[in-house]
Amino acid sequence: MHMPYQFAHRMEAAPESFLDTLFAVSSDPSIISFAGGLPSAALIDVKGIAEAAAGVMAEDGKAALQYATCDGHLPLREWIADRYRRRLGLPARAEEIRIVNGSQQCLDLVAKIFCNPSDAVGMERPGYLGAVEAFSLYEPAIYGVPLAPEGGPEMEAFSRLLTEKSPVFFYGIPNFQNPSGTAYPEAVRKEAGTLCREAKVPFYEDDAFGELAFDGRARPPVKRWAGEFGIMSGSFSKTIAPGMRCGWLWAPEEIITTFDVAKQAADLHSNHLSQMILHRYLTTHDYDAHLTVVRSAYAKNCRLMSDLLDERLPACTHTRPGGGMFMTAALPEGVSSMDLFRAGLSQGVAVMPGRPFFADGGGDDCFRLNFSTAGEEEIKEGMARLARALASLVR
């Protein structure tokens, strides 16, 4: 094909993207999708957010619709800092917090400020594929540290990575990780944070799912031990609404100052209207009561899916998440996850193949299941279809 344009070398480093393909699959009504990562539409508080939007427009419309500063809406940053203080007992301050267009933007900008081509970056294996996509465009050498079955990176490999490769940062999701749903045990958090602080390697802790612990309990973040080498990102996408693209970064001020240069260049500032709507929603509605509803719905879905895997697909051992939106299941010997993906589609069910989660190869022997999007009946029907798809492959 005629290709008249010359693109930058970095674009060759981009992995083939699965996310948009998945979104397309999940818009086909005949397919029950466990492949994507959408929060339950039924649990989005449209009425509450509409009230907040109307209030912002009525009382503060001109400010909400005008240009704003790069750092983000100060009252929202103060709310976030306050929640870190109360919930995690950590001394967060609004000056250390920046609002971004969903926490995916942190992945892009943190890599942008830290990562030269060929620099080492560490991450979990399997790890979040959106992170692989974002990091890859800065052409790092990505090293995956295998996850232990009980959750968290295998500490011997983690420690060896820090000393042998001196990564510019390690990226991980300690709470209910994407794709496995596992969480770091507290001892692992302590050791990972301590090792990073000693090695002066930032631990970049993506906490998109911390508020979705089924038991509602706050786990201590790795940052508690990583100290000034702890960077955290958070998001309202899984708890309130992804369409407003509102996440944040919490990092020491010296990192924030450099981050601001990248954020300013990237898009001047985040959507001001959405920031004000979210802040108003958080301060006029009962966020904790809303979270209780979401947690209990996801816990129920997770248990149902887990039971159906045990019952209908007993050959697929799987993780047993304590929160979040995902679990990972292993495939019987000789069955590839791409085959299961295709067989699933022909049965009317979509799962997410494991490969894109393995930055340095592998992963064809497992797949990810999402339990937040579908309701109870869909999960029952979808798991029946999945059992038929697997049967068609092992027969």
Added chain:
Amino acid sequence: MHMPYQFAHRMEAAPESFLDTLFAVSSDPSIISFAGGLPSAALIDVKGIAEAAAGVMAEDGKAALQYATCDGHLPLREWIADRYRRRLGLPARAEEIRIVNGSQQCLDLVAKIFCNPSDAVGMERPGYLGAVEAFSLYEPAIYGVPLAPEGGPEMEAFSRLLTEKSPVFFYGIPNFQNPSGTAYPEAVRKEAGTLCREAKVPFYEDDAFGELAFDGRARPPVKRWAGEFGIMSGSFSKTIAPGMRCGWLWAPEEIITTFDVAKQAADLHSNHLSQMILHRYLTTHDYDAHLTVVRSAYAKNCRLMSDLLDERLPACTHTRPGGGMFMTAALPEGVSSMDLFRAGLSQGVAVMPGRPFFADGGGDDCFRLNFSTAGEEEIKEGMARLARALASLVR
């Protein structure tokens, strides 16, 4: 100072940012600011946008608040394509249009997909400082082509740049350029577009101000002649509301496909709620009538400022824009724009020094004035203060 973090080399390439400093200046109520680039708050149609927001929430709230595709809200992209067809007579299609977080994001992502370190990038001299900030992080060699007094790059220098430096793209603002307010004459558009198409150099045409022509007339874009080497960006920030951070890119599909990889990695997709509000606003309110009001207000402000410059600061020759939000004035020999900036602040008025608009140095002999933010009385008082500030320097 203790600096424990190692940042990527590209961060050293970042110019010192002025934009946020300026925003801070423009929030000080004792200072009349001609330094920033805010649209008039009085002209933002808060009531109309609030109606559109309420309508979206009532009829389509769940979709607006859920994850969406990377490409952007299809009805909005169709509206934009349709406007290109009707207004400019060009065959735009929704498939070639992508929604971004304000057109600043195009600057980041277009540079990201085209620009290796040390690659040549061409732009106007003076040119938009936000573009210099965005491009710099990809470490190009930026070459400025001087603007001719009648508007548009000097074509001999432009042509020489294409043949001698083979830039990965040329970035320009043909309509009411930032900072000068000048527009490319039609012959320059034709020649620039033709040269770019022949040399296979994309002409990246930032059209943030085209809808703000005081006479309402649509000028033919460079893309008309650049063809498949024409890339355009547009924005609702200057015409409707910047706080919703909604702009777009229009480019040939082969470029769009690569752009999507970068956009997906950067933040998954743009704010869905704002896209739906804007589309509803555009289709339920009279956008052209709104634009007529904005154009006539800015034309009046521009004339007033121009007359006061002639009358009170006759030593400062200046451009006479036919649209947009900015003009540039020259300083008398021996007066630097940084001195004027400081003298202005002590008199209670802010102007924008010329230097940041000159990617490759110079510019201390001119300054930029914004005429969209302040009202008539503020312009009168601010220009009196500016005359006193200049007098304090030449005395």
